[in-house]
Amino acid sequence: MVRADHTRNFFSFWVFGLCNNFAYVMMLSAAQDILTKNENQTATKDDEHVDHCLNSTSTRFCNEMSTGIVLICNILPCFVIKILSPLFIHRIPYGVRVYFQIILIVISLFIIAFSNNVAIALFGVTITSFASGLGENSFLALASHFPQYSIGAWCSGTGAAGVTGSFAYAVMTDPRLLDFSPKTTMLVSNIVPLMFAFTYWKILVHPDTVQKVSMSKPKSWISLRNENDGDENSNGDHSMKEKISIMKSLLKYTIPIAFVYFAEYFINQGLVELSVFDCDSGFGTSPKSQYRWYQVLYQIGVFISRSSNQLIQLSLGIIVILPILQMANVFVFLVNALHPFLGNFAIACGFVFFEGLIGGASYVNSFAHIHKNVDESVREFALGTCSLADSLGIVIAAFTAIPVHNAICKSAYL
Template sequence: MQVESDTSKPTPIDTIPTAVRRRNVISFLILGLCNNYVLVLMLSGAQDLLAKDDPAALAARQNHSDHCLEDLNARHCTKTSTGLVLICNILGSLTIKAIGPFFIHRVPYGVRLLVVCSAQTSAIFLAALAPNVPLTLVGVLVASFAAGLGEMSLLSLASHFPRSTILGWSSGTGLAGLAGSLIYAVLTDVRLLAFSSSTALLLNLAFPVIYFITYFVVLVYPSTVKKACLFSPSSWFDFKKSSKVSPNYQKQINEPNTQKINKMEIFKGVSKFYLSIFIIYFSQYFINQGLLELTLFDCTRAFGMGPAAMYRYYQVLYQTGVFISRSSLPFFSLNLCMILSLPWMQASLMILFCINTFIAFIPHFAVAAGLVFIEGLIAGSSYSNIYNHIYKSYDIASRERAVSYVASADGFGILLAAISALPVHDTICKVPLKHIWN
């Protein structure tokens, strides 16, 4: 087997056969799916993972006794907010994205992906088999590291391919959210397959294998990606400073009419997008990991579902909205005014759910689930349309810097949401529950 780096004689992107283009788009869709899938599993099973240090909750899950709530006059709080899982779910990714740019270009893509697949496999085993929460959270951290390394590597690799591969990647990452949350819900729902959380996680070990096969077997590399021998450790790290870039990139930055924009102008131009993504990701993850586990309904208003089932299907509805909106870009796009209105819509939903945890006015699970679905639509639309707008607004020489400025906004928004969710969860749980419906 061979792994790659970044040099060799270029092959013009325009000469790639149509069949190969389609194969690579499908490959990037599958890579996007597998890269984010394990992280989604961790978030979907957050309550189950944290139950390991709560004997009563653990016994209830092991006995499949997620009964619907007959009475909502009292709070039904978990020992720890699922925001704790979210912190671990973003820290690993943020760390590698922060330090990676200083050295990662010297590590061949194939070596990086071997690390990613190995880390994903280790993360699943750790999260599934660890006897306590701290070791389980180490597994979540490892999964986060793998997702971050995979994302930064594959987005960089995509510069060697036609732009259509990015559309495949975007749809794949959206599909990961839907598939991961839905599969976990089906596997663990007491009315369906009723597997334990550990068994459900272990059954998903196939995804790192699919990731590996897709990258090393299915994907067709252009000649700009040099191959290095797997059994030659000296080729696993490039100590020589390389100035090679993709042919399409080099062609466009050498065009005489390419407009050069200085760093400050780029930063000012994309600052509105940075703020938008930060607000949207903070709002949606504060809802998902801080408020939804407290948005509960009794038997008659929740289709007979218990708290754990409600939480899982909230995640499914959210990820469905994300997938639909991320996949809609080839059919229609939003203008700048609509894009900039999305964060305030998301923040409004966060305020609504926050008020509802103190004074419950949402009358039924179906209504709350519908709002969560809208939340997902907003999240996916913002992600795809903001990056599409940047792509259209900047020439290729400035676009890479513009994207790099905006890329960290989601991570910092998620991290702040996770940190905020912990004290807010504890505060809400100490306040008596009031509701206006009877």
């Protein structure tokens, strides 16, 4: 490829990462707003005390429902599609997948914007999750058709999605800033799927190994052979026994990723909402605002580390240490939720930022190692399959966060 094509493709994969994860991140930032969506008279009543900073934190502040519920809806469909997709997804051309994903994102944003109760809003979140899982699996596999820089660009873009998604939601909904309603914020976000479509069909330089798709020609919607090349034993065409063997060889990458993601999402959706600060130590922010800014700081950390792969590559020995560091963060926030000792909101944000650095480093370096070290004949399958690991960790975190949240809220506050 000429240099101009490299630039276009690097930019394209960066945008793919951004657009793929933007709505997913926004759902997590909006979790507390989603759980208080016009629940008859109770939402108005609740909003009266969560929209302002707390004068005192002498008693434990707990939401009736853990934001882990939103995390379950935001990850379970993603997890399911990642499990099932290796069985059939190689028969669906990338263009069809992208088209379907964009439609799902638009539908989900409109459902959440116009929903008037929690159940409908959570249904919208599940659609977002399905779209995100389909996209991550597809674009990591698509990267096997491009040089290794595509992995770095994708990872950096997903990190940018975290920053822009969480920051945009925090800024637009903060009463002291733009003060948009959650509904308006969701509707404005529909610019993202438009960027997605334009980048895939107008900017990306498609290699000959990727099947061309015309939405006006249904016959092009199904690939009769694997897109990577003409070999019978290539990527998606491996036997089940061979696929299981490949998965076993990836355990040195997938196990650390799963543990890191379990720890960080257990913190983000189970523990940080219990680290609430009063007006003086929380810079005048409400519990809801504190939760949103936690998400922003976490995503900034993720973005920095996911964008660092061109400068710093971690060895496998360091990658396997990252879960230990992340579990140390779990310990900090668990103890603080039970017996508050972090004296200021800024200190808690510092730990959240560090948590994001660890999570982003684990993700980008693991996939970079796979792209570099796995044989080209199985690279597409390996990259797509390995994306299952982070989702597995998040699913376990989601189901763990809810009972832990409830137990802490019922415990004595010291």
